[in-house]
Amino acid sequence: MRDSFIVGAGMIPMGRHRESSYPGLAVPAVLDALESAGLRRAEIGAVYCGHAFGGMLTGQRIVKEIGIGGIPVTNVDNACSGGATALHEAHRAVADGHHEVVLVIGVDKLTQFGGGTLPLVTEDWEVQQGMVMPALYAMRARRYLHERDASVEDLASVSVKARRHGVANPYAQFRAEVTVEQVLAARPIADPLTLLQCCPTGDGAAAVLVVSDAVRRRLGGPALRIAASVLHSGQVIGGFRDMLRPEITFESAREAYEQAGVSPRDIDVVELHDAFSIAELVYYEALGLCPVGESTGFLRSGATTYGGEVVVNPSGGLLAKGHPVGASGVAQVVEVFWHLTGTAGTRQVDGARLGLTHVTGGGISGLDHGACTVHIFEHVG
Known part of the structure; x- marks a missing residue:
């Protein structure tokens, strides 16, 4: 090839x-x-x-x-x-x-x-029972709070970071900072997630x-250079599924790093699928940015913002930039292109050489997700 x-x-x-x-x-x-x-x-x-x-x-x-x-x-x-x-x-x-x-x-x-949640395929039996994406991610958030040393303030901090990054992005739908208190006081959507922890349509x-x-x-x-391009579909698993270990992202990321010949620590900028605040914390671990079980401390340390180990969602992510579904995967790549070529303006990640994009798609009963795509990019002269 x-x-x-x-x-x-x-x-x-x-x-x-x-x-x-x-x-x-x-x-x-x-x-x-x-x-x-x-x-x-x-x-x-x-x-x-x-x-x-x-x-x-x-x-x-x-x-x-x-x-x-x-x-x-x-x-x-x-x-x-x-x-x-x-x-x-x-x-x-x-x-x-x-x-x-x-x-x-x-x-x-x-x-x-x-407005409202996006329409899903009604022939799916979980959809027939009322499953919508905010509910699915709320269950993940509840499990995360149960298993990790985390609080609702940590979930809200993801949205605070996203909005702070989005201030510098002229392409973002929301460009105003928010506080943890404002996030937690926003309208409840699916406990423990509030409106400001859900991406805007x-x-x-x-x-x-x-x-x-x-x-x-x-x-x-x-x-x-497109150093890695990986597309996986979900595996059917009946019964119990570990909601904090999205296997489709774990496997896609592992294969992408192998294709590119790099490790997670080599990546300078990441645009990941933060459709809900809990998703960013789960995907820190799935993408190998931090060890499993340590995503709360990773966020608290400032490792995922400017001056940290890797800048995650400098665009503001889906939480601030917005999520027009079919456009989001390409928009992530555009953002990484600008950073790796030094043309991202005031939100530029200094010295960025390697970037990663990650997006999942769809909710289907029996599957973690319907699709997951991970790309790794390397700047060339």
Whole structure:
């Protein structure tokens, strides 16, 4: 397999764009990615578009607006992991020699549902019993408080950190700091989680361009080598499941580090799937950022913010940036691209060389998650 590289990235501010169509959301991100890469539309050999709720032919509806046609366009639905899965497929297309330039789009418009939790597949028996994602993560949080030396204040501190990081991100949906007291006093959603411990729904889009080494060298600009690209689906387990050991993320991360030939301690910046505050603490352990059982102390020590061991979610994460599902996996990559190329502005992680993105997708009875995608990126000159 050949190496593949990301050479351009674009994103729109996440938020409530009620009047925008899916093309209206995605086209500006695509044009920004093309401009940052210095590529022409005619050079794109294929398109992969990740989304969850865009309907039929979402990718084709987007690219026709900028005059792209005649090339393969593949739409990818993998719940919250849709955008990251689209990148995984684009990486394989370039690495296997099928294309020299591939456009990856992540997009979703959640304001179409008018608020509330996202619709899940009603044929699933847990959904029939009333399972929604806030309830699932609330159960994880309750188990965490039972098994770890942790308090509700620790859960709230995740949201405080996320909002603090989001202040410096012009693409974040929420850009105001909050206190632990404000987080705990917010409207209850699913005990012990409050509103400020749940990611906001909204609309958004992001895009990146994946190219071969030959194209990268011709362009001569900053680039990230895709050092690892891993996609796993969940394993069916009946009965008891350890809610603090998401095996799909443990295994995906292990394989990604092996592919990249690095260890968790080598990573400088991480964008992980913090759809709820408890998720960040659980994923510290699953991604190997700290030993199992030590995530509370890891957070308290300041290890996951600026000046610590690894900056986790400098964008503000899903808790501050927002979570337009199909866009989130690509938006994570855009954020890492900016940090590793030294173009993240006032939120820049100094000296960042290696970055990791992680996103899971979907809740299905019997599975930890439906999908998990982990990427590791290395800055190249």
